[in-house]
Amino acid sequence: MRNQIIQILNEIRPEFDFATENNFITQGLLDSFDLITLVTDLDEKFDISIDGTDILPENFESIESIESLIRKNGTKK
Amino acid sequence: MLSILPSNEVMFEDEMHNYSFSEAKSLKLKSAMGFRAKRVVSDERTTGFDLVTSGLDYLFEHGLLDKNSIDAVLFVSQSPEYIMPPTSNLIHGKYGLGERVYCLDINQGCAGFIVGLQQSFLLLNNPGINRVLLCNADVLSPKVSKYDRNSNPLIGDAAAITIVDNTTEPTTIVGEIRMDGTGAMALNIPAGGARMPISDSTSELYEDSFGNKRSKNHLVMQGDNVFNFVQTQVPAQIKKILESSGDNVETIDHFLFHQPNRFMLQKLADKIGVSRDKLPSNVVENFGNSSGVTIPVVTTYNLGEQLKNSEFKVCFSGFGVGLAWGTIILKVGKLDFCKLIYH
Numbered sequence: 001m002r003n004q005i006i007q008i009l010n011e012i013r014p015e016f017d018f019a020t021e022n023n024f025i026t027q028g029l030l031d032s033f034d035l036i037t038l039v040t041d042l043d044e045k046f047d048i049s050i051d052g053t054d055i056l057p058e059n060f061e062s063i064e065s066i067e068s069l070i071r072k073n074g075t076k077k
Numbered sequence: 078m079l080s081i082l083p084s085n086e087v088m089f090e091d092e093m094h095n096y097s098f099s100e101a102k103s104l105k106l107k108s109a110m111g112f113r114a115k116r117v118v119s120d121e122r123t124t125g126f127d128l129v130t131s132g133l134d135y136l137f138e139h140g141l142l143d144k145n146s147i148d149a150v151l152f153v154s155q156s157p158e159y160i161m162p163p164t165s166n167l168i169h170g171k172y173g174l175g176e177r178v179y180c181l182d183i184n185q186g187c188a189g190f191i192v193g194l195q196q197s198f199l200l201l202n203n204p205g206i207n208r209v210l211l212c213n214a215d216v217l218s219p220k221v222s223k224y225d226r227n228s229n230p231l232i233g234d235a236a237a238i239t240i241v242d243n244t245t246e247p248t249t250i251v252g253e254i255r256m257d258g259t260g261a262m263a264l265n266i267p268a269g270g271a272r273m274p275i276s277d278s279t280s281e282l283y284e285d286s287f288g289n290k291r292s293k294n295h296l297v298m299q300g301d302n303v304f305n306f307v308q309t310q311v312p313a314q315i316k317k318i319l320e321s322s323g324d325n326v327e328t329i330d331h332f333l334f335h336q337p338n339r340f341m342l343q344k345l346a347d348k349i350g351v352s353r354d355k356l357p358s359n360v361v362e363n364f365g366n367s368s369g370v371t372i373p374v375v376t377t378y379n380l381g382e383q384l385k386n387s388e389f390k391v392c393f394s395g396f397g398v399g400l401a402w403g404t405i406i407l408k409v410g411k412l413d414f415c416k417l418i419y420h
Contacts, residue, residue: 040109049347052348055304055308
């Protein structure tokens, strides 16, 4: 799952190395429109629908927090 | 119900170069948000009043409305013709309506159709008022910076005329409107009102932290705040109103919601447990987000012919500017007219 998330992030913002970074929102690596693209891609990749109330900056600050979010929203992959 | 859209169509790709983002990123956003085309006035001198009166001329010329049957005129808009007088009075004067015809302007945005509908119902409780002309109109494109990726791709212009009549047939209408003024500035236009008149300094462009350029004369949308508000408040209100009316998502034929963007609506549909077919989200990609007019636009665009011949149980819901959110469940159908025309 980790590598899949990194691949999606790198496609959205190829100028950053998400494998080595943290604090994606706080550090400005992702903005609110990037989150929309990210959520759309994660929904499709993991066959889930991330709850709209979970689309909060703190849930997208790191690979680990994104993994937690995906599991919370019921991925079977 | 009649929707009036500008005939001028602007494609997303034609304006992409205005945004300080890569083409690849803009196209990804286009796909997620449902941007494709919008309808905006080609001449900034075309106003909401012009779109509404264009619609009224159409109705009168085609014998679909008798002006002597109108008992009240409501004009719901955030882009009035003038600061003074009310636009509803201008409509009254243009068509020579009688002195007994009541006029009222309502300054509401995204929830404007719901607010207007509720006010129509309240007016119909008065003796002598049997027909309300509910006009929703917004021409906000002149108030949006073409360099603002947050709002320029999605803001469209439109107007709608809904005839709301009294009936002697028993019918049940269940609804609720809520307000939260603490979030009022989540969607705002700083200059142009009494607090900050337009000046040379308000007209200067500035760049925000995301590379969007706008002036204080332009619309500002705090996307994160609005998104979270909608995702939290609207599903709870829908659930409450469904319970109050003794319905569930299966007994409602159509969910006709304000159209902010496709992403937000699809998340709402998933949260409420409604199939995306029953909650159309195709207005922004074809016409843009015209604030309080999007509910009539989504209705006439998707159900025009059907609503002339059949009756459905619908759930209207509008949410946004104010912050305001309102939901009404009622039966709608067998309409004399329900269509979309171009000005």
